[in-house]
Amino acid sequence: MRFGTFLFLALPLAAAAQTKPVAARVDSVLALMTLEELVGQTNQYNGFWNATGPMPAGNEWVAARVAALKRGGVGSVLNVAGVDEVRALQKVAVEETRMGIPLIFGLDVIHGYQTLTPIPLAEAASWDLEAIKNSARAAAREATADGINWTFAPMVDISRDPRWGRVMEGAGEDPFLGSRIAEARVRGFQGANLSDPTTLAACLKHFAGYGFAVAGRDYHTTDYSAHTLYNWILPPFEAGVKAGAATVMNAFSAANGIPATGDSALVWGELRGRMGFDGVLVSDWGSIGEMTAHGYAADLRDAADRALAAGCDIDMESDAYLRYGVELARRNPTDSVRIREAARRILTLKFELGVMDDPYRYCGATKPDVRPDAYEMAVKSSVLLKNSGVLPLAAGVHVGLTGPLAAEKNGVLGNWRVSAKDQSAQSLAEAVAGQWTYVASSPHSVGQEAFHAELTLNQTDTRANDVALKALRKHDVLVLAVGEHGNESGEGRSRTSLRISAVQQDLIRKAYATGKQVVLVVYAGRPLVLEPWIRDGAAAILWAWQPGTMGGSALADVLTGRREAYGRLPMTFPRSEGQIPLSYDGYSTGRPGPKPEVFWSHYTDESNTPAYPFGFGLSYTSFEYRDLVVTPSAQGWTASVTVRNTGTRAGSDVVQLYVGRQGNGQLYPVKALKGFKRLTLEPGSEARVSIELPLEALTQRDGQGRNVLFAHGTLTVTVGPHSQDGLTWTTQMP
Numbered sequence: 001m002r003f004g005t006f007l008f009l010a011l012p013l014a015a016a017a018q019t020k021p022v023a024a025r026v027d028s029v030l031a032l033m034t035l036e037e038l039v040g041q042t043n044q045y046n047g048f049w050n051a052t053g054p055m056p057a058g059n060e061w062v063a064a065r066v067a068a069l070k071r072g073g074v075g076s077v078l079n080v081a082g083v084d085e086v087r088a089l090q091k092v093a094v095e096e097t098r099m100g101i102p103l104i105f106g107l108d109v110i111h112g113y114q115t116l117t118p119i120p121l122a123e124a125a126s127w128d129l130e131a132i133k134n135s136a137r138a139a140a141r142e143a144t145a146d147g148i149n150w151t152f153a154p155m156v157d158i159s160r161d162p163r164w165g166r167v168m169e170g171a172g173e174d175p176f177l178g179s180r181i182a183e184a185r186v187r188g189f190q191g192a193n194l195s196d197p198t199t200l201a202a203c204l205k206h207f208a209g210y211g212f213a214v215a216g217r218d219y220h221t222t223d224y225s226a227h228t229l230y231n232w233i234l235p236p237f238e239a240g241v242k243a244g245a246a247t248v249m250n251a252f253s254a255a256n257g258i259p260a261t262g263d264s265a266l267v268w269g270e271l272r273g274r275m276g277f278d279g280v281l282v283s284d285w286g287s288i289g290e291m292t293a294h295g296y297a298a299d300l301r302d303a304a305d306r307a308l309a310a311g312c313d314i315d316m317e318s319d320a321y322l323r324y325g326v327e328l329a330r331r332n333p334t335d336s337v338r339i340r341e342a343a344r345r346i347l348t349l350k351f352e353l354g355v356m357d358d359p360y361r362y363c364g365a366t367k368p369d370v371r372p373d374a375y376e377m378a379v380k381s382s383v384l385l386k387n388s389g390v391l392p393l394a395a396g397v398h399v400g401l402t403g404p405l406a407a408e409k410n411g412v413l414g415n416w417r418v419s420a421k422d423q424s425a426q427s428l429a430e431a432v433a434g435q436w437t438y439v440a441s442s443p444h445s446v447g448q449e450a451f452h453a454e455l456t457l458n459q460t461d462t463r464a465n466d467v468a469l470k471a472l473r474k475h476d477v478l479v480l481a482v483g484e485h486g487n488e489s490g491e492g493r494s495r496t497s498l499r500i501s502a503v504q505q506d507l508i509r510k511a512y513a514t515g516k517q518v519v520l521v522v523y524a525g526r527p528l529v530l531e532p533w534i535r536d537g538a539a540a541i542l543w544a545w546q547p548g549t550m551g552g553s554a555l556a557d558v559l560t561g562r563r564e565a566y567g568r569l570p571m572t573f574p575r576s577e578g579q580i581p582l583s584y585d586g587y588s589t590g591r592p593g594p595k596p597e598v599f600w601s602h603y604t605d606e607s608n609t610p611a612y613p614f615g616f617g618l619s620y621t622s623f624e625y626r627d628l629v630v631t632p633s634a635q636g637w638t639a640s641v642t643v644r645n646t647g648t649r650a651g652s653d654v655v656q657l658y659v660g661r662q663g664n665g666q667l668y669p670v671k672a673l674k675g676f677k678r679l680t681l682e683p684g685s686e687a688r689v690s691i692e693l694p695l696e697a698l699t700q701r702d703g704q705g706r707n708v709l710f711a712h713g714t715l716t717v718t719v720g721p722h723s724q725d726g727l728t729w730t731t732q733m734p
């Protein structure tokens with residue numbers, strides 16, 4: 001068995017070496033490497049059987065890749081999981097290459113590994129940073145037990161456009177909430193020490209602006225202003241970098257005439273410059289090579305050169321660096337430095353992960369049971385949008401359950417379920433078996449369900465709807481599980497219509513016609529558009545998102561009141577697609593309204609207001625806010641308010657603090673979230689809640705990226721239960 005030179009050199013010195021600073025150890029390895037080996041570290045290949053992106057036809061490529069691995073031409077791998085597979089590949093890298101440098105293994109552990117928590121947009125709806133951090137921690141514990149040490153998460157793309165299917169993967173529309181969640185998820189994945197074999201290197205993605213795809217169409221050009229870039233798009237990346245994120249991923253998209261993967265100014269000016277990120281920047285799948293498809297690069301060599309110049313360290317699946325890295329370095333000393341610096345950052349990550357001292361470090365843990373964590377997160381993610389009083393369902397009420405998502409065990413896992421076993425979710429029907437009566441209605445989709453394939457919806461067959469409603473005609477309350485299959489949102493899943501399908505609308509309409517109380521449990525990877533008749537006819541609407549592996553019992557416990565309705569919306573729900581992009585934090589415009597004549601900013605055929613606003617969600621109790629007082633503090637202000645539980649059950653509310661700023665020569669959102677606190681109260685009790693508002697929180701960047709302090713003008717502070725309601729305080733800054 002041939003030991004790699006590196007391994008041979010390192011082993012005897014391992015003990016002493018481990019006391020040396022990582023930078024010195026990296027230097028000592030770099031000094032032994034050839035240019036080809038340096039380039040090899042920058043090359044990332046997909047696993048030899050799984051794919052999360054377009055793959056070449058046929059399989060002659062497998063032999064070529066194994067050969068590349070054996071000559072030190074692969075530095076990391078994605079979509080390989082399982083201790084046996086990881087160990088097998090690692091063995092080749094460590095024992096059959098000259099240097100013996102171990103691989104690192106990346107995977108999209110987006111919201112869980114084999115046990116799936118709710119989709120990230122759902123987790124964001126919990127507004128519970130501890131729960132979100134714990135969810136990421138649980139995912140890391142499970143994934144690392146299968147040899148994974150790097151996740152391509154958290155996705156921190158801000159978006160106001162639910163037509164874009166990848167909103168399911170993010171934290172919604174707000175940069176403050178998105179930043180806090182980015183921090184929580186990075187800390188959950190990475191823990192206190194990256195070399196801990198139960199932690200994952202996190203990856204902030206997609207840098208940058210991917211969520212502003214024109215018309216919500218995935219992979220489309222993105223269009224955003226500098227103001228939006230600096231004050232909405234970049235803050236969650238900055239928060240994640242400050243939280244210590246080890247890696248960042250480029251976006252596929254192009255903005256301002258430049259693909260993100262080739263945008264040197266964005267990377268060197270903002271990411272590595274202003275934010276000080278010195279970790280690894282990995283391209284998104286093929287995004288280096290796709291700069292030719294964008295029409296930006298002349299060919300793959302040119303694309304490689306431009307990506308290198310833009311600070312991209314690892315080439316995921318373009319083969320650009322492996323093919324042209326050596327040639328570029330020999331032709332241009334600057335490229336030679338760039339490749340060496342990329343290798344330096346990659347080796348630093350490998351030392352920090354501990355694999356340089358123990359290549360099989362992530363191949364030994366026993367897999368934990370994280371279903372309790374998934375259950376808890378699912379309970380906290382659902383959002384109660386309407387309740388006439390029918391919820392929580394009282395004991396003794398005869399409940400009929402139907403709808404195509406009621407018994408669904410795949411679609412409720414969400415689209416990023418690459419590692420979960422098929423049919424592994426607990427469905428709502430399973431969770432209530434023996435208590436409610438479940439009867440199948442017409443199917444939502446027909447044919448193949450797969451990560452890479454279009455989903456074919458049942459557009460016509462409503463026969464089973466009639467059968468189900470007839471079978472449930474004697475029940476007191478009907479619960480209809482409707483909405484999207486998990487393969488209707490996520491990557492490559494943009495929609496122009498956000499309506500519930502025709503066959504499901506048939507079921508809903510006929511259920512309403514029975515005159516019974518109908519509870520809609522809506523599964524979706526995004527905000528949907530519910531027509532007024534659907535919203536008005538429901539006795540209750542519980543937004544279930546895609547709740548993951550334990551969604552069945554989690555939703556059953558919320559519907560029956562064993563657990564409270566907890567969530568608040570992280571994204572605005574539009575009344576119609578025509579309003580999109582729609583978010584709570586828009587500008588006033590020069591013609592706010594309403595006005596009697598038409599000359600104000602509005603539609604002639606739709607309201608400007610959302611169906612359900614950002615931050616909104618009901619509880620099973622009610623809350624009253626009073627006595628807002630805002631007092632100066634050392635850092636800025638302290639806003640205090642009294643909240644009272646005026647209902648008959650214990651419950652919690654998310655007290656939200658928004659600011660309005662006017663009159664200092666800058667445009668500001670009419671209101672912007674700057675703080676929140678969750679408060680739990682027994683019935684009849686009240687509490688005084690204080691939220692700090694530091695002065696620097698009022699700062700925003702102007703179109704040139706300069707920080708502009710809010711030193712004078714009108715400051716408005718609103719504290720309440722969501723973005724459209726609250727107590728207000730105003731002051732004139734000097």
Ligand code: GLC
Nearest residue numbers: 052053108152205284285491
């Ligand atoms: C995909 C996604 C990215 C993911 C990567 C690896 O195309 O855009 O988010 O991490 O490829 O699967």
